[in-house]
Amino acid sequence: MISTILLVITIIAFGIYVFKNPPNQRTTSISELSAPESSTNDKICMDYSDDPMNTLDIDLIRDMVDGYKNNQLKHINDAENIDDAYSIWFDLDILKKFIYHIEYKALNNNNAINPENLGLRFYYSRYPDELPSQYTDLNTVSITYAKHHTLIAIPTYRKNENSPNIDFNPLDTDTFWEGIPSNYSGPISSLPLTKSSQNQSIGAQNHGSLYPPHSNNGIAF
Template sequence: MNTKSIQRLAFFLAIMAFSFQSCEEKPKPPKIKAPKQIIDYEYAKELEDEYKNTRSAIINKHLGIEDTREFWFDLEELKKYIAYVEQEADSLGYTRLGIRIYNGAYPKEKRFHDPGYSTVFLVPTGNKTKSKASFSPISSTFVINDNIHEIPAYNYGHAGKPPKNVN
């Protein structure tokens, strides 16, 4: 075999080895279990119906409009907000993070997103451990689960006008 043939054969074998190596299947991430707090749509509809028949009816009558009662947030934007909250809360010393959801309403002034309509906004929460004053040589702590005012709240999802029903 001449030198040129050996070089071609070596090149071909190298390409084949690379091709087989890149075809390896990547391991699948572990399956995520459903959280304990999930509810089925039948129960969700029951909750929505109760809201519509009690609170929503009164609000709509008082305002003279069919107010918003459902809100949509982009999942990728929510993930970014959650990652931002985790980053900022970590630097502030918070643990056991959460999100508190507040009802709100836009003032009727035109400078607001949906003047006169309801909204919801998210506020990050967390626990910050603080030492209690004590004469005991054993340190004791208590935990505060509160809004993290150093991190901005999150708003401006899309409100249903007219609202969409669960079912």
């Protein structure tokens, strides 16, 4: 009799506990069980749908482009005796891939990197006097680009909000905190074995389409 009473009390107590603490009904998928808690990709795949798109006044754009064409560009053309470029076009997918790899390589090589402190510096630059040239990176560049103005994008990083933005190579951790020295020739682990491979590569982007010499359908002619 006593055992029956104890069994009834236990059942009632368990029922009250379940009522107050119902089990979680959520089911876990196989993919969730097998997925890692976090990854480098999770840190860099961002959603900016809640942020407004940046804009500039159209008259300001025209005024600034005309200011360059009527001043700096005019002096360049007169000095070089060429019709130099005043715009450059990049395929959007190329830029997205480049930005992705900057973040991915940097975070993969050093998880202390803060993605919010990464950036890009665009250097005004100039193609060699003759193309093709000694640089294999320019083998696919049109010969009509010789002597023309272009841009080179280099990744940057700053240690904190009050630090300067320094150029760095996402492929070489030695450059993460102190930047790229003036005599830099590439990661130490990949020093050249032959004279022909003396110049080492770093993360950078060039090879956009110039106007002129290509045709332009931009907003500012």
